[in-house]
Amino acid sequence: MxxxxxxxxxxxxxxxxxxxxxxxxxxxxxxxxxxxxxxxxxxxxxxxxxxxxxxxxxxxxxxxxxxxxxxxxxxxxxxxxxxxxxxxxxxxxxxxxxxxxxxxxxxxxSIYSAIAETGLHIYRFGKTTSIPYPEENFFPKSFYDVIVQNKERNLHTMLLLDVKKEKNLFMNPKEAISILKEIDKNNNITDIIVISRISHENQKIIYGDIDKLIKFENEYYGPPPHTLVVPAKLHFAEEEYLLSLAEIHKNSKNK
Ligand SMILES: C[S@@+](CC[C@H](N)C(=O)[O-])C[C@H]1O[C@@H](n2cnc3c(N)ncnc32)[C@H](O)[C@@H]1O
The missing domain is CATH 3.40.1010.10 (Tetrapyrrole methylase, N-terminal domain)
Known part of the structure; x- marks a missing residue:
């Protein structure tokens, strides 16, 4: 058994x-x-x-x-x-x-339910995807298609970050945001939510413009594990919850 x-x-x-x-x-x-x-x-x-x-x-x-x-x-x-x-x-x-x-x-x-601590309604999440580490001569992009498809349907995307335990590599938010920026030539991604160590004493939920979040060093996001969310257009109740609980780095309104 x-x-x-x-x-x-x-x-x-x-x-x-x-x-x-x-x-x-x-x-x-x-x-x-x-x-x-x-x-x-x-x-x-x-x-x-x-x-x-x-x-x-x-x-x-x-x-x-x-x-x-x-x-x-x-x-x-x-x-x-x-x-x-x-x-x-x-x-x-x-x-x-x-x-x-x-x-x-x-x-x-699980991260699958704890993600609701962002205030985003759980039934408004589309397909989840993972951001993998790019390898030599291989830069996977399928996760980006998932983000775009979810956005088209006005659904949030949860992005799990790559874990390569055997190499002691755990993708951090800075690496993940840089990969997203590099791939997003059309600027489809304006806002990001970073969730760090949810359910731990030192958990963090950070929400902001991708151009602002990319400037932070990893120390700001804290130790792993991390998950990112690319939000769809926020429902007013989601927005109220998120803005009242997260650390905010935003200029523009959510699109
Ligand atoms: C393969 S999934 C495993 C999920 C796990 N079995 C669960 O049910 O939560 C691993 C990924 O989940 C995310 N994750 C797991 N725990 C987390 C936490 N406490 N805070 C933020 N993200 C977390 C990270 O992106 C990590 O790379």
Missing amino acids: LYLIGLGLSERDLSLRAFELLRKIVNIYVDTYTNYFDFDLLWLENELNKKIIPLSRNDMEKNPTFLDIAKSKEVALLVSGDPLVATTHTDIILRANKMGVKTKIYHAS
Whole structure:
């Protein structure tokens, strides 16, 4: 049996139901690569009096020995946020099914719902996309098409930022905004919302003109993880909420 258990967005978001289950399980692993991961799980190890084994990308994708163990034993895989908000975990469930291993999901708080702390109405978000790191001779642009299509339908776009754990690279807002500026020759993107470490003590929500936000150094945005939103035309209730809660750097009205 394989349990995929959401840790939620911050260190002690784990549900009581999941915590009680973990008390009974010996083989506990944690995915440290699909998100920027800086949770200190020592408190959980101490509470459970068990070791939690970190898994790399290789352990998760190429050599998932935890799945072999799950054929005969109960195994828990801890995931930051919600376990189903990363396609890696749906792949793991499919692999488990093919091996005859049963799976069960314990949901948790996620960037997908926490994004509503911006004040933007959750049902006004269009397709989500990710900004990947450009590589040598490869500058992916499909995320930009998603922004344009969402804008055409007057929908907000949530942009997740690339995580390359094996190279210790976590895209920061300055890099992401620079990539957007470079690609947006038609100036379709006027405003940006930057969400930093939502659900943590030092969370930040910053809203402003892209030309203003690009001038800030990363220190201003704070440590990762970060998400960007390209807003559609704001509903007056969204605007009121956002303007009252975010740090604002704007000249123009939202278009
Ligand atoms: C592959 S997604 C994994 C999401 C996670 N499973 C969840 O349910 O929240 C990772 C991306 O989500 C965003 N993210 C995750 N946690 C965040 C947080 N606390 N604040 C802002 N963005 C976050 C970042 O863009 C990060 O690169």
